[in-house]
Amino acid sequence: MAKILVIDDESIVRNAISNLLVSDGLEVDQAESGTQALSLADSEIYDLVLCDLIMDDMNGINILKRFKKRSQDVEFIIITAFATIDSAIDALRNGAYHYLVKPVNDEELLLTVRKAIERNELRMKVRRLESQLRSQFGRDDFIAINPGMQRVIQNAMAVGNTESNILINGESGTGKEVLAHVIHSASRRADKPFVAVNCAAMPEALLESELFGHVRGAFTGATNTKRGLVEEANGGTLFLDEIAETTLEFQAKLLRFSQFGEIRRVGSNATSKVDVRVISATNKNLKEAMHNNKFREDLYYRLAVIPLHIPPLRERIEDISILAQHFLQIQNKKNDRQRMHFSNKAIAVMNKYAWPGNVRELMNAIEYSCAICESETIEVQDLPFALQSQSELVPGFRSETNRTLEEVTKQYILHVLQETNWHQKKACQILGLSKTTLYRRLQQYGIKPKLMTTGSGS
Structure with a gap:
């Protein structure tokens, strides 16, 4: 669901716009000033901002510039009762999606908001497709006449339409991520994001930030609030490769996420809900790792609801x-x-x-x-x-x-x-x-x- 911020120093206008958007099924926050809006943006990531042009502490163009400096992905709509050609050109030149004149017709406002959200979603979808095209493997590479391998593919297609978490086991290079793509493509989430994370590629502190995101000031260098990869995968599939390489401490955080579908950005006390299907993969024996106290048993049974094993090529x-x-x-x-x-x-x-x-x-x-x-x-x-x-x-x-x-x-x-x-x-x-x-x-x-x-x- 897209998250929207409405900024206006007139509470009547602000509430009217917010109520209209909420009735359309959107999630909305409010700010009565530019200062409050920027403060909210320190801990939240917004897909769309609707902002009044003229306010006491900061005008809409300056707020637009500040938001765009933090993230080019945010869509921005300027609303004003004092429309001029120069202000409209200035807004569009600085990255605004649209410029509306008060009083705004409800139908026109909803139509503009929907188009702005669609544009944002399209941009994200194009990025995902570009990422998939750059990936080394494509689904066509999962070719098999070996009966055992064919059974694996058939099982993957069969479990695609379930919501159960899946654990894929197989040696390095067997195509675990490719199989995860097959499962995602066969699921009801196929048109949603597929986000892959290599758990062995990052130290624990960085992995937590990458996965769950962080708020501004959470650590040195955290100059902006950042959405994590779990949020990027919202509605779709999260692929956790090399899951055996995570620490017990980090596994505890994964457990909470897998149990309750909740995440907490680094540096924040607030939790947020996500709807993500988790597919994990490893080339290690996780039961042996559990026996050696290197992998949490409770997390294993959360992740391995449906286990799949890819045979090595020498057996095919x-x-x-x-x-x-x-x-x-x-x-x-x-x-x-x-x-x-x-x-x-x-x-x-x-x-x-x-x-x-x-x-x-x-x-x-x-x-x-x-x-x-x-x-x-x-x-x-x-x-x-x-x-x-x-x-x-x-x-x-x-x-x-x-x-x-x-x-x-x-x-x-x-x-x-x-x-x-x-x-x-x-x-x-x-x-x-x-x-x-x-x-x-x-x-x-x-x-x-x-x-x-x-x-x-x-």
Whole structure:
């Protein structure tokens, strides 16, 4: 609900406007002077201000400038019985949304107020969309043919329309925030904000201020009252990532918020109600953290009403190639190289790799390969070295544990040379060796270096 401040030194006018707005379902505060209005703004954040132009202590233009200096987001409507072209131009030039002349028709006033609020909401919605476009993952990246992963997505869609809090567990890079977006998009809150907070990215004091907001003067540097991210998410979804990294003290504050839907800005004694659905995520075992007294049991059961687990990519082998193809299409479009594709050997290597960084690592690997590949086919040697150097590249490495290190090294060097068609430069890059060291190893193992090509022209 939008919050409005009405400023007028005439109580009859002030009350009449306020009562009209309240009857329209709006939340309204009143101020009889500019000084009182600025004092209220120290502890409250207003979406719209209606202000008389001429008052004893401060005129409406000066109040407008002071409010705009604090926040450009506030909409401002000047109301006056002494209208002039110059004052109207001055008001609009300084950021006023509209300029009304007393006596104001009720219908005209309500229509102007509604349009101002719509403009404010549209601006906030555009910001949210821009933020989503800048995010690294989009919902299309949640692609799966693995039955277990499909069940996770189906469950996420099913619980979307509930109001229950959800806890998502999964290793780093599995796409916990993406799944949270899926849940939000499937909910009745889909057209409302989705606000993500990384609890591990900030120290506790800053996290509390970011999450719950603060009032002016709450701490050094708090020059203005600031709305917290919980308030930004009002009506929508709040995503708390890395929830296990919070302190027990901060968890107590989260508990109160999750229990009663109430927040208190840092430096304020007043509480305010919010309507927020909470989705939390962690890559830790919270039950183990509870056992070790690092996570509150009461908060856990508040947050984990519906628990969801995302399996790691190594347990979804059938998804690796389709995800790789998806990320390749993204890179093809970005780099205008529409015909790039993977060789069968490159796909096989990707399928065998353990992917400790999960989907995020796969996405980065494809971007790397597209950047260094000089042809239309991404081969094994174009993949990141972590994939090239995995033990599966040497046939039988895992099963034959009785061979010496020298034998394994010789076989691996031979394998890389064969995979690169004895291309000296590429072989050195994959092996991480200088040309001199490679030649010395070849002589040591009795491999004739005359078969190699420099490939300097390629």
